[in-house]
Every structure is written in C-alpha cells, then in structure tokens.
Amino acid sequence: MPWRWLVSPLVALALLGLWYGVTAADLLPAFMLPAPGDVFEAFYEALEAGSLPYHIGVTLQEVLLGLASGLGVALSLGYLLAKFPLFERILAPYIVGLQAVPIVAIAPLLIIWFGSGTQSKIITCALIVFFPMLINTVVGMRQVEPDLRDLMRALNATRWQTFRYLEVPAALPVLLGGLKVSATLSVIGAVVGEFVGANAGLGFMINSARSVFDTPTVYVAVFTLTLMALALYGLVGSLERRLLAWQRRREQPGSFAS
Amino acid sequence: MKRFTVALFMLAVLAGSFGAVWAQDDDTPEPCSAIQLPEMGEPEDLSGGELRPLTLFLGYIPNVQFAPLYVAAAKGYFAEAGVDVRFEYGDENIGLERIAAGELQFGVMGGEQVVLARARELPVVYVFEWYQRFAVGVVAPVDKGIVAPEDMAGRVIGIPGRYGASWTGFVALLNAVGMTEADLGGIEPIGFAATEAICAGRVDASVVYVSNEPEQIRKACSEVNVIPVADYADLVANGLVTGETTLAEEPELVRGMVWAFARGLADAIADPQEAYELSRAYVEALDEDDPLQHKVLENSIALWEADQIGYTDPASWTFTMQTLVDMDLLDAPTDLSGACTNVFLPPMEADE
Incomplete structure (x- = not known):
C-alpha cells in the first residue's frame, strides 16, 4: 500500500513542525532546544569544514570493526554453547556476569x-553487541526441529552439511533478529568509548560541543548517530529480505519484523 | 604623485584600523563591572523562621574538597540566610544549563565555563570566587624528571579530554611558556584515570586536579612532581554561580548565600580538622582519620587562601577569555561586564 510509505516521512515532518513551533514560540531557551535552522546551519558548517565527515568516518570504522569482532566471537561461542550443554553450564554464569558489568564503568579501564x-x-563496541548476539545464536541453533535433524542423519549428512543446509537456514531468522539489535547497539558502544577518552568520533564531537555550550552541534552529532544506527538497521533488514526470501513469508505489518 | 596618493591612502587605512582597534579596546567594558549592589536592607538572621529548601549544585561527587560548603551547612550559616541547603552532584555543564534555565538557583562552577556559557547567551553570573588558584596542573612520576613545563617536550601527556577546565588549563600552561602541542611527544585522552595511566606507564605525565590526584598517585605507585597551572597562568577557577533572574529578583538571597559560603570557607581555612570532621556527615566514604583525604583538604586549602575571600580579579577574567579565544573555543572576545561581580562580598572585617 503506497500510503504506508508516507507515514514515516509524515511523522518526521510533524515532529519537525512541532520542534519549529516550540522554538519559534520561545517555549524553551535556545541552549536547551535550538531552532531547526540553527541545527541545519551547524550541520552545514561542520560538513563544509570537513569535521563532520571525519568524525563520521572514525565512528563508523569503530562501529563496523566492533560489530564484526563482537559478532564473530558471539556466533562461534553461541554455536558451541548450543551444541554442548556441559559447555553452557560451565560458561553461562561468567557470560551473564560479563553482561551485568556496566560498560561505562569499565570503559575507562x-x-x-x-x-x-x-x-x-572497538572492544567496547564488541562487548556491547556480544551478549544479544550470543543469546540469539543459542536460541536460533536450539530451535532446529529434531525431526529435521533425524532426517539429515537418515540422509547420512555430514556435520558440515547439517550445519550448512539445516542449522544455519533454520536459525537465520533469529540470528538476523539478533543482528538488528546488535547493529543499533554497536553505535552506542562506540560512543561510550569516545565519551571516556578520544580525539575523534561523533561521541568526541558531542563532548567538545557540550563543553562550549554549542547545543546545535550536539544535535548534529546526535542526529548523525541516529541516522547511522537507522542505516545499519536498514542494511540488516535488506539482508534479511534477501536471505530469507526462500521462506516466502507473508509480509508482516510492522517494520520490526520485515 | 599617484604612488604618493596610494601610499597616503594606505597610511590612512592603517591609521583608521589602529584607531578602530584602539577605540574598540577602550569601549570594551571591564569584566565584573556592570552589576551594581541593589537596594537591600541589613542582613538578618533568618534561621528562626521557616527555611526555604534550596539545591546547591556541585560539579563532582561528595568529597572533602567541598568542606567549606559542608561547614557552612553544618554550622547553620545557610540557615541564617533562610535556606535549607541540599547538595546535588553531577556534570558541571548540565548544572550550569539548569541554572541558566531557572531550574536551579545556585551552583559551584568553573570560571571558564561561565565565560563560554555567557558567550552562548546563557544568563549566568559568577558571584563568589572560591578557588583563588586554578586547581589544574601536570603531574609526573619523579623518575620522569618533569619539573617544569619545558620538560614536557617530547613526552606523552595524558589528558581527561580535549574539553573542560583541565584542557583549558593545560593549553594555558603551554601558551605561558611558548610551547605548542607539536612540542610534545603526544597527547593521550585517558578520561579521569590519571592514576591508572601514570602507574601503568601509559603516559609520562598527566593533566590532573592538583589537590587530590597527585596524592592518589603517590599512594598507588610513585612519588610525583606537580606543575600547577596557577604558577604560570591566572585563570578563573571555581566559584559560586547564580542566574541573572535570581540576581535581579532576590539579591538578598544571593548575598545570604555568598556570606554563608564566605563564613564556611573562612572557618575551613582556619580549622581544617573541624572542617574534615564536619564533612564526614556529607561524604559517606570519608573515614575518621584518612591521611590521604586530610592531605587532599590541606592541598585544597592552599588553593582557597586569599587576601579577601571571594574576591574575583577582573584581569583574570580577561586572561581566561583570551585563552579561550586563542584555543578557538570562543570566536571573538565577549562582553564580561555582567559575567561576574564582587558586590555581594562581605566586608573585609567579616572575614576575620
């Protein structure tokens, strides 16, 4: 339905209008909520000066490398935990304990x-994405139908064939769900690291702008981070559509499941 | 003839430019000069009546370094001003923004933050200078041989970040001795983990708050040398800040807060042991007799002592502003006439 494509832009426009209205009516001082025009001006200045593309590049690099490292470890460990319950019993308390450690507390270390x-x-980022991806890997691998495993055994499938043609396709919807969560969390991970100590990146840009009360630039960095998270989410979404096309699922009403 | 005319014209332009700059300098109002003492009655002791709850924002965590305020609260000086003070701790920038927005009335903030805030039209005013010496410095283990700013050449220096009072202080220190970042071996942003970074040997020296972090490093791993920024540059340090609205509408309250702060500060300087004891009610982790914390208080007192408690020097505001301009944190000099004031200070004899 074409109107569905219009809803999100219309909501964005309405929010922009509301924002403009609040600032035009001076309901909040500019240092708390700058006018959209001021934010756009700060955006243009940062773009023209080259600082915004530079900071985006630094953060994006951290996000992608952190995401890749976190996913790599989570997928491998998750598979082992799913396959070997004893392994899970030994490691689960440590893994849950690791997840319970506030990342902001250990970021300085x-x-x-x-x-x-x-x-x-990258390590901060990897630590943040690790747990949701690990849990989804374990859940995904364990939800493979026992009947299908029996079938693979009956067909004399090797371990690799079972992995490649049964386990991975069956776990893929859950894995991609985890990837969506991890992709958005990875942006937070990079920013947490940059907040604690950095010379560059969008988190650093926010800290620098905040220290001189340059609120429009803070908004520029925050919106850029939001767009980055949305882009990563969208990328995983399109990957999901391609990889799960074979499932021929009916289109779901909400974008979270698409 | 034509060449002569051009030369004359150029000379006129040059003279005009100098004249404009000269006139501008003359026209720039003196910092802390705009606020006049409003009409007020004699101060009264309001502690007998119903006290007004008031939040005082402090830009750190509960710490013995806030002893003068704890003394003023414990000894009832704030109550005499009609105030039941409650301390709130947190990020200094947020505190300053909340004061500007009218959500809070008072906070203890850095002078350079006030300059930056005023440049962005945040209506905040500095009414009492608590730290007479800027509390930032560079600390290095003695075996590094860094005893003067020039010794930092070629060394890796840790900084909390490229923002805030520590960064401003560090740049002012480099400027004071004609050094630049390029003269250093590198700058490592380490957050507020100077002790760990120094003890782990990750940096040769680090920018710190001189009252507490050098003591922590001494206790953790090594004897240290400290280079205080205040020995080289007179930046405005922490003081009591309020909003323009409070200043205009409740000058008696501002005077009451300033006087209470001044009395607490004078008492803390005069009797550090009492100040330490009274602070224990406000600082949960402060042990009865912790030598490290006693030393922190002693170091802090050295930064507070003044001929006239609370007095802020207009020249230090000009210097702070110029430092911020040099650092490109300010686009241009800004009018500081309303940024600070000394008019609410108690008379000199009240300090004794």
Missing part, C-alpha cells in the same frame, strides 16, 4: 589497557 585510539572503542 579499557582505555588504560588498550590505549585511547580505535582499539579500545
């Missing part, structure tokens, strides 16, 4: 251990 460069941000 990561800076000390790994330096203030990209490495510590």
Whole structure:
C-alpha cells in the first residue's frame, strides 16, 4: 500500500513542525532546544569544514570493526554453547556476569589497557553487541526441529552439511533478529568509548560541543548517530529480505519484523 | 604623485584600523563591572523562621574538597540566610544549563565555563570566587624528571579530554611558556584515570586536579612532581554561580548565600580538622582519620587562601577569555561586564 510509505516521512515532518513551533514560540531557551535552522546551519558548517565527515568516518570504522569482532566471537561461542550443554553450564554464569558489568564503568579501564585510539572503542563496541548476539545464536541453533535433524542423519549428512543446509537456514531468522539489535547497539558502544577518552568520533564531537555550550552541534552529532544506527538497521533488514526470501513469508505489518 | 596618493591612502587605512582597534579596546567594558549592589536592607538572621529548601549544585561527587560548603551547612550559616541547603552532584555543564534555565538557583562552577556559557547567551553570573588558584596542573612520576613545563617536550601527556577546565588549563600552561602541542611527544585522552595511566606507564605525565590526584598517585605507585597551572597562568577557577533572574529578583538571597559560603570557607581555612570532621556527615566514604583525604583538604586549602575571600580579579577574567579565544573555543572576545561581580562580598572585617 503506497500510503504506508508516507507515514514515516509524515511523522518526521510533524515532529519537525512541532520542534519549529516550540522554538519559534520561545517555549524553551535556545541552549536547551535550538531552532531547526540553527541545527541545519551547524550541520552545514561542520560538513563544509570537513569535521563532520571525519568524525563520521572514525565512528563508523569503530562501529563496523566492533560489530564484526563482537559478532564473530558471539556466533562461534553461541554455536558451541548450543551444541554442548556441559559447555553452557560451565560458561553461562561468567557470560551473564560479563553482561551485568556496566560498560561505562569499565570503559575507562579499557582505555588504560588498550590505549585511547580505535582499539579500545572497538572492544567496547564488541562487548556491547556480544551478549544479544550470543543469546540469539543459542536460541536460533536450539530451535532446529529434531525431526529435521533425524532426517539429515537418515540422509547420512555430514556435520558440515547439517550445519550448512539445516542449522544455519533454520536459525537465520533469529540470528538476523539478533543482528538488528546488535547493529543499533554497536553505535552506542562506540560512543561510550569516545565519551571516556578520544580525539575523534561523533561521541568526541558531542563532548567538545557540550563543553562550549554549542547545543546545535550536539544535535548534529546526535542526529548523525541516529541516522547511522537507522542505516545499519536498514542494511540488516535488506539482508534479511534477501536471505530469507526462500521462506516466502507473508509480509508482516510492522517494520520490526520485515 | 599617484604612488604618493596610494601610499597616503594606505597610511590612512592603517591609521583608521589602529584607531578602530584602539577605540574598540577602550569601549570594551571591564569584566565584573556592570552589576551594581541593589537596594537591600541589613542582613538578618533568618534561621528562626521557616527555611526555604534550596539545591546547591556541585560539579563532582561528595568529597572533602567541598568542606567549606559542608561547614557552612553544618554550622547553620545557610540557615541564617533562610535556606535549607541540599547538595546535588553531577556534570558541571548540565548544572550550569539548569541554572541558566531557572531550574536551579545556585551552583559551584568553573570560571571558564561561565565565560563560554555567557558567550552562548546563557544568563549566568559568577558571584563568589572560591578557588583563588586554578586547581589544574601536570603531574609526573619523579623518575620522569618533569619539573617544569619545558620538560614536557617530547613526552606523552595524558589528558581527561580535549574539553573542560583541565584542557583549558593545560593549553594555558603551554601558551605561558611558548610551547605548542607539536612540542610534545603526544597527547593521550585517558578520561579521569590519571592514576591508572601514570602507574601503568601509559603516559609520562598527566593533566590532573592538583589537590587530590597527585596524592592518589603517590599512594598507588610513585612519588610525583606537580606543575600547577596557577604558577604560570591566572585563570578563573571555581566559584559560586547564580542566574541573572535570581540576581535581579532576590539579591538578598544571593548575598545570604555568598556570606554563608564566605563564613564556611573562612572557618575551613582556619580549622581544617573541624572542617574534615564536619564533612564526614556529607561524604559517606570519608573515614575518621584518612591521611590521604586530610592531605587532599590541606592541598585544597592552599588553593582557597586569599587576601579577601571571594574576591574575583577582573584581569583574570580577561586572561581566561583570551585563552579561550586563542584555543578557538570562543570566536571573538565577549562582553564580561555582567559575567561576574564582587558586590555581594562581605566586608573585609567579616572575614576575620
């Protein structure tokens, strides 16, 4: 239905109108809520000066490398935990414990251990994406129908064939669900690292702008981070549509399931 | 003839430019000069009546460094001003924005933050200078041999980040001795983890708050040398800040807060042991006799002492502003005549 495509832009326009109305009526001081025009001007200035593309590049690099590292470890470990329950019984308390550690509390230590460069941000990012992806991997692998496993055994399928033609396709919807959550969380991970100690990146840009009360630039960085998270989410969504086309599922009403 | 005319014209333009700059300098109002003492009655002791709840924002965590305020609260000085004070701790920028928005009435903030805020039209005013010396400095283990700013050449220096009072102080220190970032071996943003970074050998020296972090490093791993920024640059440090609305509508309250702060500060300087004891009611983790915290208080007192408690020097505001302009944190000099004032200070004899 074509109107469905219009809903999101219309909501965005309505929010923009509301924002403009609030600032035009001086309901809030500019240092709390700058006018959309001021934010656009700050955006243009940062773009023209090259600072915005530079900071985007730094954060995006951290996000992608952090996401890749976190996913790599989570997928491997998750598969092992799903396949070997004893392994899970031994490791589960440590993994849950790791998840319970507030990342903002250990981020300063990561800076000390790994330096203030990209490495510590990648690790922060990887730690944040690790747990949701691990849980989804375990759940995805365990939801494979036992009958189908029996069938693969009856067909004398090798371990690799079972993995490639049964386990991965069956777990894919859950894995991609985890990937969607991880992709958006990875942006937060990079920014947390940049907040603690950095020379570049959108988190650094926010901190610098905040220290001089440059609220429009703070908004520019925040919107850019939001767009980055949305783009990553959309990318995983399109990947999902391609990879799960074979399922011929009926189109779901909400975008979260699409 | 034509060449002579051009030369004359150029000379006239040059003279005009100099004249304009000169006139501009003359026209720039003196910092802290705009606020006049409003009409007020004699101060009264309001502690007998119903006290007004008031939040005082402090830009850190509960700490013995806030002893003068704890003393003023414990000894009833704020109550005499009719105030039941409650301390709230957090991010200094947020506190300053909340004061500007009228959500809070008072906070303890850095002078350079007030300059930056005023440049963005945040209506905040600095009414009492608490720290007479800027509390930032560079600390290095003694074996690094860094005892003067020039010794930082070629060394890796840790900084909390490229923003805030510590960064401003560090740049002012480099400027004061004619050094630039290029003279250093590198700058490492380490957050507020100077102790860990120094003890782990990740940096050669680090920018710190001189009253507490050098003591923590001494306790953790090494004897240190400290280079205080205040020895080289007179930046405006922390003081009591209020909003323009409070200043205009409730000058008695502002005077009451300033006087209470001044009395607490004078008492803390005069009797550090009492200040330490009274602080324990406000700082949960402060042990009865912690040598490290006693030393932190002692170091802090050295930064508070003044000929006239609370007095803020207009020249230090001009210097702070110029430093921020040099750092490109301010586009141009800004009018600081209404940014600060000394008019609410108690008379000199009241300090004794």
